[in-house]
Amino acid sequence: MSKGRIEAFSDGVIAIIITIMVLELKVPHGESLDALAPLGPVFLSYVLSFVYVGIYWNNHHHMLNAVHTVTGPMLWANLYLLFWLSLFPFATGWVGENHFAAVPSAIYGVVLLMAAIAYWILQQIIITSQGRDSLLRKAVGSDWKGKVSPVLYLAGIATAFWSHWVSQGCYVFVALMWLVPDRRIEKALASRES
Amino acid sequence: MSKGRIEAFSDGVIAIIITIMVLELKVPHGESLDALAPLGPVFLSYVLSFVYVGIYWNNHHHMLNAVHTVTGPMLWANLYLLFWLSLFPFATGWVGENHFAAVPSAIYGVVLLMAAIAYWILQQIIITSQGRDSLLRKAVGSDWKGKVSPVLYLAGIATAFWSHWVSQGCYVFVALMWLVPDRRIEKALASRES
Amino acid sequence: MSKGRIEAFSDGVIAIIITIMVLELKVPHGESLDALAPLGPVFLSYVLSFVYVGIYWNNHHHMLNAVHTVTGPMLWANLYLLFWLSLFPFATGWVGENHFAAVPSAIYGVVLLMAAIAYWILQQIIITSQGRDSLLRKAVGSDWKGKVSPVLYLAGIATAFWSHWVSQGCYVFVALMWLVPDRRIEKALASRES
Amino acid sequence: MSKGRIEAFSDGVIAIIITIMVLELKVPHGESLDALAPLGPVFLSYVLSFVYVGIYWNNHHHMLNAVHTVTGPMLWANLYLLFWLSLFPFATGWVGENHFAAVPSAIYGVVLLMAAIAYWILQQIIITSQGRDSLLRKAVGSDWKGKVSPVLYLAGIATAFWSHWVSQGCYVFVALMWLVPDRRIEKALASRES
Secondary structure (H helix, E strand, C coil), X not given: CXXXXXXXHHHHHHHHHHHHHHHHCCCCCCCCHHHHHHHHHHHHHHHHHHHHHHHHHHHHHXXXXXXXXXXXXXXXXXXHHHHHHHCHXXXXXXXXXXXXXXXXXXXXXXXXXXXXXXXXHHHHHHHHHHCCCCHHHHHHCCCHHHHHXXXXXXXXXXXXXXXXXXXXXXXXXXXXXXXXXXXXXXXXHHHHHC | CCHHHHHHHHHHHHHHHHHHHHHHCCCCCCXXXXXXXXXXXXXXXXXXXXXXXXXXXXHHHHHHHCCCCCCHHHHHHHHHHHHHHHCHHHHHHHHHHCCCCHHHHHHHHXXXXXXXXXXXXHHHHHHXXXXXXXXXXXXXXXCHHHHHHHHHHHHHHHHCCCCHHHHHHHHHHHHHHHHCCCCHHHHHHHXXXX | CCHHHHHHHHHHHHHHHHHHHXXXXXXXXXXXXXXXXXXXXXXXXXXXXXXXXXXXXXXXHHHHHCCCCCCHHHHXXXXXXXXXXXXHHHHHHHHHHCCCCHHHXXXXXXXXXXXXXXXXXXXXXXXXXXXXXXXXXXXXXXXXXXXXXXXXXXXXXXXXXXXXXXXXXXXXXXXXXXXXXXXXXXXXXXXXXX | CCHHHHHHHHHHHHHHHHHHHHHHCCCCCCCCHHHHHHHHHHHHHHHHHHHHHHHHHHHHHHHHHXXXXXXXXXXHHHXXXXXXXXXXXXXXXXXXXXXXXXXXXXXXXXXXXXXXXXXXXXXXXXXXXXCCCCHHHHHHCCCHHHHHHHHHHHHHHHHCCCCHHHHHHHHHHHHHHHHCCCCHHHHHHHHHHC
């Protein structure tokens, strides 16, 4: 299987996920601004999830850039990642509708955490398949963002039962941390070519 | 990241947006023509938004044609544009269901305005990245359409509270203005080759 | 704009249309076979519409195969076709939920008719753009299917108010007539190469 | 028609199917863990169907890798397969919402069976079109998985009325059996090149 297929399929699934999330933003029945007010938290959680899916799309493609041959395990690890991403619309809708209540906030963090683990598994499978001189291993380097993120997700899950401000703060912080696009792989690729 | 990826992803998201808008056109329960009547405004707002998304798709691709290298900021500016486009189904459904009432009409204009600003930001980032001899800058030229549109959106937002006919008239006028496909970039490309 | 973009975008929109039609097949609340029974007509109309969208996808691509340069009018004619195809899920759901009642059956025929007209317009624009030796004109030939179909749609619309069996019969007959894949363009292409 | 088109369209449809299945996982109204509990079976059936669609996507592409020329019958056999796959969201939602009750479990098996038959038809059409030295025939070999699966689906349908544990067990077993990616075609391709 060529890399193009896995990229096209992942692109398709991620494009649909990022778009159907907006369906949780249900059209209100009233016509006044007051009718929009209850949608505030749903809108905020939509924004956050949109940013997260955007980050995953971005990093996913940087990662696949470093891949030459697609193997069976890679394919399934990729589907496993897409599975957790596909739960974003559900988690987003639930946390938004309940104004960032404790349990939905924690579940939102669990979905973020599982997606991060799935991403890490995919990354490890690609690195292993590339052997000793793995381009991706060099590109990822110490991967401090990848190590800090799960810890912050766990913090977000734990603090959800105490203060949803702190909990959401953790999730927002991780998103901001990743918003800086991942240039490590680009650099490794560039340094190899030179 | 190659240009192909950003094009394919944008195509996917825009294709989904243009299609899920039709889901706001809920199947009526009755079987008579009378059951269709309340759908009239929803249908009209669907037509208008379909045209708008079509215009964005069209111009978006003409713009990307002038791009050589995709940078990180371009990617995020593009996602920012897609974010505002993703709110079209919501705004369309709300304005249609409420028969072009004041607040939904104004919010519809706000979404149009924000999408226009996002498009302008993306355009500026591409122009800046291309430096002095920017092909896109030449292609866009005075960009009078891009300058007039936000003014008309603002007029549409302001007049929504006074007459929804005038407000919708503004939005329809901008759409008609853009329906003439943007041949400026094609011309610039052609003149460069010759 | 390259042909690839218009193909990819059309593919995306048609893939979404063919898939969201199934959303009209709402999950019943009961768990018995009786709970499935009312879905019978919805299922049948889904099958018919699935076949129609499949035919359009098939013929659309055969037609685009004969295109070399994509022009602005082609692009908008294509979007106009996609617009009418996007109404298939709505028309399908309405006719199915109302067990092929008169008005929904007629409206279903109107959507079929409008899509056929849009397809014809796109075809004419491509032929005109290709000038005298139009490959597509030769391929289409007398286009008897394209001429008979609208007549049968009109018959289906008219008879809907008299007998929904005859009306649906017209629509089913047109679908069967087109199910034989359109090899005319393939033949014209093959004869040109030889 | 090039192979690329049929691949891209199938990718699009399958990507949408795998993603809209998650829409059956309706956002609960409560904010406690108890509100999540009734979603348990819906979630489990979602996981199973996600794996099934993933398997079909995987095998579909391995199969198309062995295709050189796309013919009309192939195209329609492919659409027939997509049709049955498009019923996965419905069957998944119904079986999940009714906690694996008898009739929904049987219908779920029927959809699985029909998709398997559609896949087999497509495979036969490709093999026939390739003539005596069919690469796909060699690759598929005895196709014991393809022969065992329908038997197990039938077993799942029959036992649904007796014990839903056994019924679901059949479906889960087939999924696990296929999860081992289909390397037969890859091998045949590799051995041919060498």
